[in-house]
Amino acid sequence: MTSRFERLLSIALPAATAIAVTVTWQVAVTLADIREILLPTPLAIAGSLGRNLPSFLQQALITGREALAAFTLAVVAGFAGAALISSSRILREILYPAIVALQLIPKVALAPLFIVFLGIDAEARITFAALLSFFPILISTAIALHNTDFAAVRLCRSLGASGWQTFWSVRVPFALPAFFTGARISSTMAVTGVVIAEFITSREGLGFAILDEGSHSRTDAVFAAITVLCVLGLALYGAVKGLEMISVRWYRG
Amino acid sequence: MDTIATNLAEAPDIDRGFIRVRNARKIYAAGDKSVEALSEVNFDVARGEFVAILGPSGCGKSTLLMMCAGLEEATSGTVEVAGSTVTGPHPSIGIMFQDPTLLPWKTVLQNVMFPAHILGQPDSEYRDRAHKLIDMVGLHGFETKRPHELSGGMRQRVAICRALLKDPDILLMDEPFSALDAITRDEMNEVLLDIWHSYAKTALFVTHSIREAVLLADRVLVMTRRPATVVADIRVPFGRPRDMSVIETPEFAKLCAQLRGMIEHGTGKSARRPGDGPVLQPGRHGGEE
Amino acid sequence: MTVLPFIEQQITTSGDASATRRLRWSMAGLRPIVLPLLFFLLWLGGWEWVVDHFPASRSVLASPSEIAAVLVKSFPLLVPHIVSTACDTLLGFALAVVVGVALGGALAQFHRLNQALFPHLVLFQIVPKIALAPLFVIWLGVGTESRLVFALFLSFFPIAAATAAGLSSTRPEALRLCAALNAPRWRTFLCVRVPFAIPALFAGLKMGMTMALIGTIVGEFVTGQEGLGYVVMFAAAGADNALTFAALALLCAVGLLIYGAVVLAEVVTQRWYGAPFVTEGFN
Numbered sequence: 001m002t003s004r005f006e007r008l009l010s011i012a013l014p015a016a017t018a019i020a021v022t023v024t025w026q027v028a029v030t031l032a033d034i035r036e037i038l039l040p041t042p043l044a045i046a047g048s049l050g051r052n053l054p055s056f057l058q059q060a061l062i063t064g065r066e067a068l069a070a071f072t073l074a075v076v077a078g079f080a081g082a083a084l085i086s087s088s089r090i091l092r093e094i095l096y097p098a099i100v101a102l103q104l105i106p107k108v109a110l111a112p113l114f115i116v117f118l119g120i121d122a123e124a125r126i127t128f129a130a131l132l133s134f135f136p137i138l139i140s141t142a143i144a145l146h147n148t149d150f151a152a153v154r155l156c157r158s159l160g161a162s163g164w165q166t167f168w169s170v171r172v173p174f175a176l177p178a179f180f181t182g183a184r185i186s187s188t189m190a191v192t193g194v195v196i197a198e199f200i201t202s203r204e205g206l207g208f209a210i211l212d213e214g215s216h217s218r219t220d221a222v223f224a225a226i227t228v229l230c231v232l233g234l235a236l237y238g239a240v241k242g243l244e245m246i247s248v249r250w251y252r253g
Numbered sequence: 254m255d256t257i258a259t260n261l262a263e264a265p266d267i268d269r270g271f272i273r274v275r276n277a278r279k280i281y282a283a284g285d286k287s288v289e290a291l292s293e294v295n296f297d298v299a300r301g302e303f304v305a306i307l308g309p310s311g312c313g314k315s316t317l318l319m320m321c322a323g324l325e326e327a328t329s330g331t332v333e334v335a336g337s338t339v340t341g342p343h344p345s346i347g348i349m350f351q352d353p354t355l356l357p358w359k360t361v362l363q364n365v366m367f368p369a370h371i372l373g374q375p376d377s378e379y380r381d382r383a384h385k386l387i388d389m390v391g392l393h394g395f396e397t398k399r400p401h402e403l404s405g406g407m408r409q410r411v412a413i414c415r416a417l418l419k420d421p422d423i424l425l426m427d428e429p430f431s432a433l434d435a436i437t438r439d440e441m442n443e444v445l446l447d448i449w450h451s452y453a454k455t456a457l458f459v460t461h462s463i464r465e466a467v468l469l470a471d472r473v474l475v476m477t478r479r480p481a482t483v484v485a486d487i488r489v490p491f492g493r494p495r496d497m498s499v500i501e502t503p504e505f506a507k508l509c510a511q512l513r514g515m516i517e518h519g520t521g522k523s524a525r526r527p528g529d530g531p532v533l534q535p536g537r538h539g540g541e542e
Numbered sequence: 543m544t545v546l547p548f549i550e551q552q553i554t555t556s557g558d559a560s561a562t563r564r565l566r567w568s569m570a571g572l573r574p575i576v577l578p579l580l581f582f583l584l585w586l587g588g589w590e591w592v593v594d595h596f597p598a599s600r601s602v603l604a605s606p607s608e609i610a611a612v613l614v615k616s617f618p619l620l621v622p623h624i625v626s627t628a629c630d631t632l633l634g635f636a637l638a639v640v641v642g643v644a645l646g647g648a649l650a651q652f653h654r655l656n657q658a659l660f661p662h663l664v665l666f667q668i669v670p671k672i673a674l675a676p677l678f679v680i681w682l683g684v685g686t687e688s689r690l691v692f693a694l695f696l697s698f699f700p701i702a703a704a705t706a707a708g709l710s711s712t713r714p715e716a717l718r719l720c721a722a723l724n725a726p727r728w729r730t731f732l733c734v735r736v737p738f739a740i741p742a743l744f745a746g747l748k749m750g751m752t753m754a755l756i757g758t759i760v761g762e763f764v765t766g767q768e769g770l771g772y773v774v775m776f777a778a779a780g781a782d783n784a785l786t787f788a789a790l791a792l793l794c795a796v797g798l799l800i801y802g803a804v805v806l807a808e809v810v811t812q813r814w815y816g817a818p819f820v821t822e823g824f825n
Contacts, residue, residue: 003285013658038681097582108756109771109793111763112778113786117602191670199675199763200775207673211764214676222677230669237668324721341724348722354715358737358815371725371733 040220049224056209056228063194063205064232066122070129071190071236075183077130078137082179085138086145086171087163099138107132111196120201129193133186137179144178145171180244187240191233206232271455272298272321272423276330279316290316292480294330298472300422303449303456305466308476309516314459317481318427321457322348334423347416347454349426353408355400361387362396365414379418386414389451390444406437410444417452424456430465442468443497450494463512467505468497475515485515604784609791612784620773620792627758627770628796630686634693635754635800642698642750643743646705656706663703671696672756675764689761689769696757697750704746708739737815744808751804755797770796 022042028034029041036044049056085092111128118124148171156166198207206229213221279291290313298304306314319325320332323342332339334346355364365383366376387396390410400408409429416424430438442465449456449469460466466473467489475485489508491499499505586606593605604612613620649656675692682688712735720730762771770793777785 010657010660013654014661017658017662093577094581096578097585100578101582104798105790105794106752106755106759106797109759109774109790112775113790116778116781116786188668188670192672195670195673196760196763199760210673210676214680217680219677219680222680226673226677229673230665233670234665234668322722324718342722344724346722348719350715350718352715354713354719356716356734356737368723371720371723371729373729 037217037219040223044220045223048220049227052221052224056225059204059206059209060228060232063198063207066126066194067129067190067236070126070193071133071187073130074133074137074186074190078134079141081138082141082145085142103135108196111200115197115200120203125194125197125201128197129190132193133189136185136189137182140178140182141175144175148174176248183240184237187236188233191236271300271335273333277320277327277332278329280328289480292482294483296474296483296486298455298457300455301453303458303469303471305470305473306457306459306476307463307466307473307512308461308481309478310461313481314476315427318425318457318459322346322425345422347421347424349412349416349429351428351431353412355408355411357400360397360399361392361411364411365418367415368418383414383418386417389448390414405433406441409433409441422455424454426456426458428459445469446495463509467508468500473512475512487512602783604787608784609787612788616785623768623770623773624792624796626686626768630689630693630758631755631800634690634757635697635751637694638698638701638750638754639747642701643705645702647709649702649706650709666699672760675760679764684765684767689758689765692761693754693757697753700749700753701746704742705739708742709735712738740811747804748801751800
């Protein structure tokens with residue numbers, strides 16, 4: 001197998017699979033005469049998407065805005081928290097039980113609490129989603145900051161660099177890959193958090209749209225709304241990935 | 254002292270060419286280019302001979318060994334073992350790699366018996382032999398230890414036992430001691446010399462250490478960089494049983510210097526064909542360069 | 543759980559390299575346990591004190607003592623909900639293990655299948671699958687089936703991915719050894735590939751178990767019938783803070799118990815094979 005053939009296959013095979021699945025779906029549902037509300041055909045979904053696009057986009061804007069806000073909060077708090085934890089042993093020991101506890105709690109179960117405490121508007125959803133997405137960044141960055149190559153840190157100390165200087169010029173660059181790994185997971189969690197909250201508050205946003213269409217048995221619209229949400233999630237993930245590539249190249253050459 | 258050289262002339266053809274490599278070539282496809290790793294390699298190994306393949310890193314020595322082991326196929330040319338062409342892993346070949354590759358969840362004894370275990374053969378057949386081998390390499394008492402409790406040298410000793418478990422006719426070794434520190438490496442050379450005294454198997458030993466090659470082998474094949482060929486076939490004049498004291502002899506140093514010169518010059522003497530006879534006769538060496 | 547690295551950090555920073563192998567029952571060894579425990583109790587005490595002395599906080603919090611009281615008092619009422627959540631999670635997870643391991647094995651074994659599915663699997667990883675909960679309600683109603691299957695849906699993939707990764711990352715030297723020994727493929731798989739894949743497999747199982755619990759809880763939010771997630775939602779809406787936190791505590795307990803079961807299975811498997819698996823001992 002030459003490598004050119006392999007490269008071609010690695011694009012052709014997945015594409016063919018996608019097409020095959022879509023076609024089979026369309027044909028099977030039509031032939032087996034499955035009810036519309038159970039499993040709509042891809043064409044029906046596409047149609048519903050076309051019809052509902054304006055309203056879905058509006059909801060997407062709300063969900064997207066909130067997810068972005070939550071993600072930003074999570075990044076800032078996560079990075080700051082990681083810096084704090086990795087630098088101070090005392091703090092680490094004090095905060096350790098809190099972190100363990102929050103890791104052990106299935107955090108999604110906290111959603112109703114946030115909504116009751118903070119209301120049924122954006123604040124509650126943003127804060128909840130931020131809590132969900134804060135941890136991946138905190139943990140992965142803290143570990144990476146703490147585990148910076150010992151030899152590099154020793155070099156800094158021998159050159160008389162302060163803790164602050166060491167932090168920014170050695171620890172952070174080393175920790176960047178881990179930070180972005182956490183950030184990518186966080187971006188997904190931010191969207192997930194907002195959607196879960198929207199399920200409960202059921203007022204606005206794509207999560208609400210999905211629920212609403214579902215309650216009216218408009219399954220094709222449910223699929224369409226889910227598709228829009230997937231695109232949103234992918235867009236955010238892609239943005240983070242793009243930022244990762246830029247900053248890693250800039251910082252590390 | 255009996256040397257293989259004097260017996261070679263009288264040995265029957267099949268014993269002589271226990272391993273026979275003829276015009277072996279190996280071409281790799283790398284991306285859109287092809288790389289010739291081995292070019293026109295020819296040599297014989299007689300039964301019971303210990304042959305070292307010596308050359309700089311990356312010159313295809315390992316590829317040659319893999320071909321003899323049946324783990325890789327020659328692009329052209331033939332590799333014969335005991336008269337039949339090699340098409341796959343030969344059942345009576347023991348192999349050692351640079352990496353001892355011990356399974357971390359098995360004990361020393363279980364690792365030694367792995368060749369039997371992996372083929373579903375009953376333990377009882379090989380258990381005694383395994384214990385004997387473990388004792389012979391000096392690991393008595395370590396049978397129940399796990400690899401992470403052993404040093405690098407000890408792990409390679411386990412690998413030796415594993416390679417010898419099924420009493421193979423041929424032992425192939427691909428730089429088995431290269432990853433060890435110098436002191437441990439010397440220890441392992443001693444272990445191998447001791448084993449050779451008892452087992453006297455046909456062996457192909459790949460190394461990039463001149464000292465190791467001369468110490469362990471009956472014959473040294475010198476190989477060039479890619480595309481690799483055998484440029485010299487030097488007989489080692491020391492007999493068996495051998496021990497580390499041969500290193501002190503002036504003949505040893507001269508032979509090492511000679512080999513070093515060949516490697517540095519890249520081509521040294523032209524490629525030799527089997528049957529050309531030994532380069533150095535026993536008892537007549539030194540003073541020629 | 544990703545908290546554990548902190549334990550390792552604590553041990554290594556106490557300065558002794560061999561302590562990473564065994565916790566020594568000396569002051570240095572106990573410190574990583576005693577100190578956090580101490581701070582945890584301090585947190586609890588502080589919490590109790592804050593609620594007692596700041597009545598305003600009662601609108602959002604309940605003191606630990608109140609939570610404990612509610613737990614004891616309402617336990618019989620909570621039992622069916624505990625059972626519902628636990629069963630949905632466990633069954634969903636168990637099925638996910640079967641499906642996930644099978645899929646992971648297939649992906650590791652059939653290179654073309656892997657190639658055909660790879661981009662789709664990556665996308666599947668990234669998209670917010672949680673949004674499909676209402677779909678499962680449409681398909682399976684508001685009963686235990688839809689929650690269970692949703693839990694299965696969320697958790698099978700991490701397991702499959704981990705299994706595939708573990709099986710395909712067998713050290714090439716080990717495979718080369720097996721080839722040199724003329725070992726048949728299935729024996730190589732069983733005796734070498736599988737043991738090497740076990741750490742990755744259990745990492746996947748832990749991840750999958752977490753996702754199963756999340757799926758059950760979100761399913762309970764959406765179906766709104768029973769289960770501890772439902773109780774949290776219901777109690778929070780009724781401003782019954784003590785009950786809310788009590789249900790939360792029970793949720794944690796359920797999660798911990800199932801997680802503990804997975805860890806136990808891991809320990810048993812390691813014992814059976816003979817730990818350690820860490821490739822530190824590989825060469």
